[in-house]
Amino acid sequence: MAKRLRFVSMPSVPGDSASSYMYDPADSFYLRWRELNDWLLQHRSLWQPAPFMEPAPEWTRQYPGLARMVAGLSDGQCEGLNDDTERLASLASEHLPSLKSYARLIALPVLSPSPAAVQSATLSEVKAVDMPGRKRLQSGAFAAAVRPLSQPILDWCCGKGHLSRTLAADCPEPVQGYEWNAELVRDGNRLAAHFGDSVSVQCRDVMAPDLALPESVHGVALHACGDLHRQLLRRGAEASLPRLSVSPCCYHLTGTGIYRPLSSRAAADVDTLELSRSDIRLAVRETVTAPTRVRKQARLFSQWRLGFDGLQRQLRGRDEYLPVPSHPPSLVHEGFAAFCHWAAQKKGLVLPDNIVFDHWSEFGARRWQQVRRQELLRHLFRRPLELWIVLDYAVFLEEQGYQVRLGEFCDRDLTPRNLLLDAVRVCGTQPAAHSHP
Helix, strand or coil, X not given: CHHHHHCCCCCCCCCCHHHHCCCCHHHHHHHXXXXXXXXXXXXXXXXXXXXXXXXXXXXXXHCHHHHHHHHCCCHHHHHHHHCCHHHHHXXXXXXXXXXXXXXXHHCCCECCCCHHHHHHHCCCCCCCCCCCHHHHHHHHHHHHHCCXXXXXXXXXXXXXXXXXXXXXXXXXXXXXXXXXXXXXXXXXXXXXXXXCCCEXXXXXXXXXXXXXXXXXXXXXXXXXXXXXXXXXHHHHHHCCCCEEEEEEECCCCCCCCECCCCCHHHHHCCCCXXXXXXXXXXXXXXXXXXXXXXXXXXXXHHHHHHHHXXXXXXXXCCCCCCCCCCCXXXXXXXXXXXXXHHHHHHCCCCCCCCCCHHHHHHHHHHHHHHHHHHHHHHHHHHHHHHHHHHHHHHHHXXXXXXXXXXXXXXXXXXXXXXXXEEEEECCCCCCCCCCCC
């Protein structure tokens, strides 16, 4: 009993009304999901409106002190607080006390063992051919966190089999990988054969309704996107696989417009939060691993889009956001005026000859400073939204007869998507009925 509570109970925060929650071990993940669900509903006005599209979100009038605090942040403070959300929540809680719950709500145990153990589980650089450095380290940290391995491995959406080859050294039997891209399958098998790894990558569409899973395998997935990792959770539970270890990614990549909880209890809760694909995308909008050049280019295009947004509102006489499709990267070399002509052409607008593009370029730069500060507050809710989804997964797996660990398998500097669900099937239990197909 104490072991289960170790993964879910959090220390109380003085003055935090939510700290009175007492988690029963059998209901711990559900009760934590429900508390987070209620907290997100309470603060929906802070995270749902997108400042990029709404120059003056409602919360700036609802909480004027909070709006002034955010607007008064320097560039240096913005940079630091973007990577230190707990400190930002602490500062913001002086104007909105309910944010004092933040650190407790997102706290998770570290599932990765010692650095030496992680290093021993990581594929050597000599063998890591065609494997980006971060992927090599992520795979090593994942492998260390799921040790020991006692069943054959099935690597879901395995690509070239980088994780498969990392796990093969500790796996008692050959590792199987499922991948739909035939070219990646060939590359994966070529690498495995070249380095003598006991790995077989097979060409499989994991979303195919007639896909048959091998019996008694340990299903693993490192950053399988959206519906792909949800498919492993569903199909793995249906097949009563003995263990499932999943690090989810790109939750918004789904065939449905509104997120539908996997667990029966979350789906049946009358106050369950409804998340659109756009809402869920907020959970993965982090660039802590992006190169400086990429960040600067993203900032420039954001300024240009905001400059064009101000221009189009004036031209159309309508104070509403006009979405513009993804731009070709080559536009970065052509300047703001060329971007505006491209965007106008995409939206069927005719630009007058007398536009002062410098004015709108400066307007976009000023708006970006405003958006950056307002988005900073919105970014507080990235991890809570992600955790809301993953806690639903944990509840689902418990419903299906699994004992579940949930925590972080590596530092977020290595990847912001560092959550790991590690579920072991309890002998003698039967899967519950699914909440939906």
